[in-house]
Amino acid sequence: MTDPFGTAALRRAVLDAWAASPTRLIEDAAVEHDLVVGGYRDRAVTELIQNAADAARRADVPGRVALRLEGPTLHCTNVGAPLTVSGVRALSALRASDKGGGDVGRYGVGFTAVRALTARVEVRSLTGSIVFDTEATRGALRENGIDDAVLAARGLDVPMFRLPWPSDGTPTAGWDTEIVLHDVADVEAVLDTATAEAGDLLLELPTIDRITVGDHDIGRVEAAGPGAWSTVTVGERSYLRGVAPHATWYLPVGADGEVLPVETDVLRAPTRSDEVTTLPAFVVADVPMQPDRRRVLPGADPAPLADGYGALVADLPPAARYLAVPRPAVPASAVDGVLREALTAELTETAWVPGVDGRSYPPRAVTVVDRLTDDLAALLADVIPGLAEPAVSDGDAARTLARLGARVLRPAETVETLSGLARPPSWWRSVYAAFDALLPGSEVAECAAIPVPLTDGRTVTGPRTVVVAEERVGAVSWARVVHPDAVHPLLRRLGATPARAVDLLADPVLAERLVDPDGVPDALVDEVLAVASLAPEHTTVPGLGELPLRDEAGADRAADELLLPDAPVLAVLSEDHPFGVVHPELLARHGAHALRVVGVGTTFGTVVDDTPLGPDHDLDDEDAWWDSVDGEPADVRAVRDLEWVDPDRWAAALDLLVTDPTLAPLLTDRDGYTAWWLRRHAEIDGTPLGLLRRPDDDTFDGVLDVAPALRAVTVPALWARDRVDDAVTARALLARLGDAERPVRPGVVVRTYAALGEAVAADRVDVRDVDPPDEVRTLAGRVVRADDVTVLGGSSWIAVVPPDRAVPGGAHPDAVADLLDLDTTAALTVTVRGGGDVVAVADDPVLAAYAAAATDALPSLALPSEIVVHDDLVVTASGIGERRVPYWVDPDGTVHLERIR
Incomplete structure (x- = not known):
């Protein structure tokens, strides 16, 4: 077996050292034990993949790692730089590393973590292979006479990684290096851990592109993102990746690309440490760490990691930027506190807050309008400098900016910024619409001071003092009328008073101006007529009759003293009537309707007084009518100027009255002035209307004449009725009863005298107002001298007194006798x-x-x-x-x- 890495010499040196110094053996065993059960516990998978990342970086190739099981054996393969002599020495040194400054680890001792999983590990590489074996190490101790009992006494095992042996193993085809962990106790759990950690490791170790765990394959795909950010997808999770001078930041994003801030995480240096963070993004950085890579070295300053973070935030989509700001929280660690403070300072000074003008501003330079909408933003863009976009003007976004020093305006404060602005009325209407959409009903009062443009060109503060015209009016100088282009329902919600054109015309301020001793300006006359043109048909407004208008002769006269040139009433008036005719130019400019509304007549005028104090309405014979009313009239609603009708034209005048929708209702009240006056003064063929009976009323048949076939016959209040209401009627009935030329049936005679007696008994007729007639109509229908008759005092007298000498007394014979100045049969x-x-x-x-x-x-x-x-x-x-x-x-x-x- 070849030994390309000189492992025999390495073992010899270590064994000699242990033999010479048992303390050195104990120290090596203790260091390995501490790394396994302390700093590198639960990090076996992380360290295996981190070593693979270093190998890929050294070879400058896309890193790939695969973990698979063969029974209880775990195989971890990777591509990249193969094993070297210096690498073998680092693996067996415990305290040394062959990694350069570009490698992600610093101490190169993380490989020791696999000791927690196995007592035998192989490193198979294309350049050669080695194995670390606890049993082989223990055998070597015995062969060299080194007593390992001192280790057992201290609860220590022999240090496996100090003695490497050469191996004949080769990596699986297609891979450059393969780590083999033999006899792993819970190998399935290790594989599960690898599956769970793969996604994070692909983020933390960017030189690794793909990790395969058993049959599960997870890759890392990076694409362009917004600005300086790239989009990284790992499995089903996606992130925005931003690289700053001293750190890499990851912001998780959802399926629709929305940013999902992190709640809590840990500092990744580059893999997970025990430094808990409460930052909105994962941070991966090269930070000085303690040998176990769990904690930052004491004295190390993590603040520089925040450098450039603000610029990255400024490249995020505007609506998502505030999500990258640390949320309010108690720091989870000292490192977290330093990072939070540094990020906050960075974000406070960096221009990243999106403005409605398309620029970005530092938080202290922006103004946030609470719950700003797109419509309102467009309107306020040139009103409020540094106005933040609507996307960051509500809820958490607004609160976040406020924490960083932004100025936040509530609706009432926003309204204050509008004071003094000169804008077209339509612009103001858009502002009202925007605020209306912005505010619920409970908050609408915050707009109470919003400016309102008027029809006269002024802009006033607050809708409570203004009037919203229901019709589109022009300039109105006597009232605070909202310009029609600015009208919006919000104004009414804020207290603006709705008004019809007729309400504007009835304004007391206008009434005062119309009696100004200095005169009424032509401009005001034009304004009034313009508003009057909008009033409904048949509108009458008390007081407008004073409006001075030019007549056809060029003189100024009160409107209610003028008639239109084609006024129907002109056809029924006498030649000496007092009315003028309006000037044709006024008619052409403002129209007949407007002139009618202000009092220019086409027919008879009217008087309406709901609280009359006396007969002071300039009505003909008004005093007599007032006296005729039982008590005092509750109101006065009357047709005026009837006295100017030509006596020969009353038939036409009556037709004019009953066909006019405004005048006709005033004829129906029998006790009202109009019907009362017409019954007394209007005559048809010389007979007052009140002494003419309707065709369907035969109460006084033959005594009173029948009214002619006029439309007015349908109005009972204008004609005689089936009873006697006054002395005028009583006198007329007695005169006609005494007219021998009138054929009157006995039944009518009975009814007529009964009605006269009832009127006297009811005090409607005072006998002192009626002269007793010289001749009377008897029960027989004859007209005889009054001295020859007696008033029947009851039914029993009918057989006693002959009909040609009897006057029927009805239910009130004494009253009839009083009226006629005769005796009753009671005197017989x-x-x-x-x-x-x-x-x-x-x-x-x-x-x-x-x-x-x-x-x-x-x-x-x-x-x-x-x-x-x-x-x-x-x-x-x-x-x-x-x-x-x-x-x-x-x-x-x-x-x-x-x-x-």
């Missing part, structure tokens, strides 16, 4: 001729039946228990003489009946 004396027979009603079959029927059906005609029956019932009435009657009731209640034959 009636005597019954003859005694008659007293008959008990219950004993007479006819009377008993009549009494029962009267009691059930007509209780008022019930008979007493006894009556006086006459063969011929004749009474004598004073001033009338004898009259044969069917019955009579004495004043004492005695009932007289003529015998039924």
Whole structure:
């Protein structure tokens, strides 16, 4: 067997040393034991693959490693530089290494870790092979007379790696070196560990491209990434890899490329150490480590590892950059604390925060608008210097920037930055829309001071003081009206008052300006008419009638004193009416609708007063109407200027009133001024409307004339009714009853006198306001002198007083007699001729039946228990003489009946 690496000389030197100094044997055994159970515990796989990485680097080839099992034997093959003499010496020296400065390990003693797995290990290489064997070492001690009992006494085994032997083994074809671990106790667990660690080792040892563990193959693929970053994929995991001057950083990324910050990890120098970190990325670096590679050497400063990290962060996608900033946490170790502080300092000074202008800024130079949206960002880009992108303006991103010194603005503070800006109204509307989308309802008050542009060119602070017009209005100088291009629902949510055009026209401020003693500017007149053009049809606004407008003669007159040139009302007015006609230029410029809204008439004007204090509305005969109302009117809603109708044109005027949707409702209230005035003053063929009856009302048939066939006939309040409401009607009815040329049926006579009596009894008519007539209409329908008649005081008098001498008194005969200044039949004396027979009603079959029927059906005609029956019932009435009657009731209640034959 050849010995290309001179292992015999190495063994001889070590054995001689042990023989000369048993202490040296103990020291070597102790060092190997400490490395196996201490610093290099659980690192066998890591050390095997790290050695493979060194071999690939030395050969400058892509590294490959494969681990497989053959029974209890673990084989680890790799490509790269083969075993050398210096390598063999390093492996058997425990405290020495042949690695240069470019190798990832520093001490070259990590290979000792495999001693925890096996007592026999081979290193097979293309240049030769060696084996380390515990039993061979123990045999060599015995052959050389060296007592190993001193080791057992100290719980130590013989140091396996001090004595290498040559081997005939060769690496598996296709590989440059193969490590063979014999009789591994739990070899499957070792293979599982290798599978679990392969992914991390491919990151930590970039000279290794692929690791195969049994049938599981995992590779490392690197491609271009954002900026200075590359994208590294290891199996199913992906990372962004950034190389800084003193460290390599790995940021895990998801399937969609989103950055997934690390919560906790360990410093990798280059493989995993025991220095726990709380950084957002894995860090792989050449850091001075203690011999066991678990801890950083005391006094070593890891701060330089942060150099260049900020520049790497600046190359990340803008929305992901803040994820690379260490999160708030208690440092997990002293090294972690130094690294966190160094990274924070690096990120504080580096320009990496994405601005809306496309530039990057250091955190202290940016302003973060809380929950900034893309729309709002576009609007504020030239308003707030250094404005951070929306992607980093919310949640964790905003809080992260705030920790690094960024200025963070709440919505209310953002609104403050808008103060004093001069922007088009449409720009402001976009701002409102952006804030509306930004803020939930509970936070909308934070925008209370947002500027608002007005129609008059001013910009004011806060929506609470402004009005949002429902129609698109032009300039409005008397109210704070939001410019229509700026209107947005947010303004109402913030307290802006909604207003229709009619509300703007009813503004008290406008009313005050219209009575300014210095006059009303033409510009204000134009503004008012422009707003009036937006009001609904048939709109009336109290006070606008004062607006001065030019008439066709060139003079200024109040709007409500003017008519449109084609006003229908002009056709029914008398020649001396007081109205003017509006100037044609105003009509052409603003339109008829706007002029009508401010009071220019096409028909009769109206008066509306919901809280009248008295008859002070400049209405014709208003005092008399006010007196006619029971108490005082609750409101005044009336048609005005009716007194200017040409008396010969009332039919046309009535048609105009009832067909106008604004005026017609004012005609329906019988007690209202308009209907009251028309009944008294409007005449058809010389007869007031109130003395004309509707065709379907025959209460006063023949007494009052029928109204002509006009549309107004459908409005009952304008015509006579089936009762008497005032002295005017009472006088008219009495006059017509006394007109012998009028044929009046007896039934109508009865109804008419009954209605007159009821009106007097109800105090609607005062008899002092009615002169008693000289002639009256009797029950027989004849007109006779009043001195020749008597008012019937009840139904029993009908048979006593002849119809041509009787006036029916109805339910109120005394009231009728008062009205006519006549006596009632109560003033007459009636005597019954003859005694008659007293008959008990219950004993007479006819009377008993009549009494029962009267009691059930007509209780008022019930008979007493006894009556006086006459063969011929004749009474004598004073001033009338004898009259044969069917019955009579004495004043004492005695009932007289003529015998039924």
